[in-house]
Amino acid sequence: MARNSSVYMGVHHSIDKALGIRTQEQHAQLREQMLGYHPLTAHHQDRVGDMSRIIAEGMHLPPASVEKAYLAGRMHDIGKLQTPKEILDSPGKLDGHERAVINHHATDTGIILREKVDYPKRLADVPSVAENHHERLDGRGSPNALSAEQIAIETRVNTVADVFDVLSHGRSYKTPTPIGKLIDVFDRGRGTQFDSAVLDAFLHQPASKVLPLMLSEGGSISRVAPTFRKVEIGDLLRSVKEQKPLPGSSVTIDQINSFNTLYMRPQS
Numbered sequence: 327m328a329r330n331s332s333v334y335m336g337v338h339h340s341i342d343k344a345l346g347i348r349t350q351e352q353h354a355q356l357r358e359q360m361l362g363y364h365p366l367t368a369h370h371q372d373r374v375g376d377m378s379r380i381i382a383e384g385m386h387l388p389p390a391s392v393e394k395a396y397l398a399g400r401m402h403d404i405g406k407l408q409t410p411k412e413i414l415d416s417p418g419k420l421d422g423h424e425r426a427v428i429n430h431h432a433t434d435t436g437i438i439l440r441e442k443v444d445y446p447k448r449l450a451d452v453p454s455v456a457e458n459h460h461e462r463l464d465g466r467g468s469p470n471a472l473s474a475e476q477i478a479i480e481t482r483v484n485t486v487a488d489v490f491d492v493l494s495h496g497r498s499y500k501t502p503t504p505i506g507k508l509i510d511v512f513d514r515g516r517g518t519q520f521d522s523a524v525l526d527a528f529l530h531q532p533a534s535k536v537l538p539l540m541l542s543e544g545g546s547i548s549r550v551a552p553t554f555r556k557v558e559i560g561d562l563l564r565s566v567k568e569q570k571p572l573p574g575s576s577v578t579i580d581q582i583n584s585f586n587t588l589y590m591r592p593q594s
């Protein structure tokens with residue numbers, strides 16, 4: 327299994343407990359279904375939920391918003407249960423029809439969550455938060471081409487967490503994106519695809535919090551993570567891009583080297 331989830335699974339029991347047994351069971355059932363259908367997507371959703379929570383807490387959002395961002399993140403791609411596996415695992419560029427099929431997963435996420443999960447009142451909009459994770463502030467997203475003020479803050483959090491996870495994790499057919507390109511995607515999308523405040527909250531997180539989600543495989547990263555406690559993930563990634571410590575940051579060359587070793591190791 328590629329980069330398993332053992333390090334970060336089960337970290338957020340407090341939210342899970344507060345959910346109520348019924349909702350919790352319904353979420354668990356959907357997760358099980360995804361684990362059986364497409365494990366890479368199941369683990370991706372787990373990480374996006376966890377990363378969303380870290381960002382939402384970093385922004386000091388109210389507890390109900392943190393909860394929504396976390397839960398929507400954990401389920402945002404559940405609509406991919408309806409996407410044929412050959413398309414999910416297609417190694418090449420998708421054709422127009424395949425693209426349309428895969429793009430439909432966001433709408434399906436909303437449908438599935440509305441049909442299969444009973445959310446308590448305070449969390450009633452989790453399905454729409456999750457459904458909108460491919461929307462963009464500039465209105466060029468999908469499936470509903472919403473624009474800035476129509477996109478919930480929790481969705482904006484999910485979007486940053488989602489793109490970060492997709493770029494930084496290999497799939498069965500490709501290796502992770504070079505860090506330089508990853509940073510460029512965020513810089514280019516600031517204010518158009520990504521909410522600046524969300525992006526800043528993400529980039530200012532201690533690298534020791536983000537790296538276990540980004541690099542986890544067995545216990546290796548949890549041993550290494552404390553080394554990165556005093557460094558912000560944004561500074562670390564930009565220093566890695568330059569392959570030298572960024573002026574004014576506390577990143578060391580040893581940290582850059584150890585990040586390189588962890589990030590570029592072969593995917594299993």
Ligand SMILES: [Fe+2]
Nearest residue numbers: 402403459460
């Ligand atoms: Fe998605």
Ligand SMILES: [Fe+2]
Nearest residue numbers: 370402403488
């Ligand atoms: Fe996703």
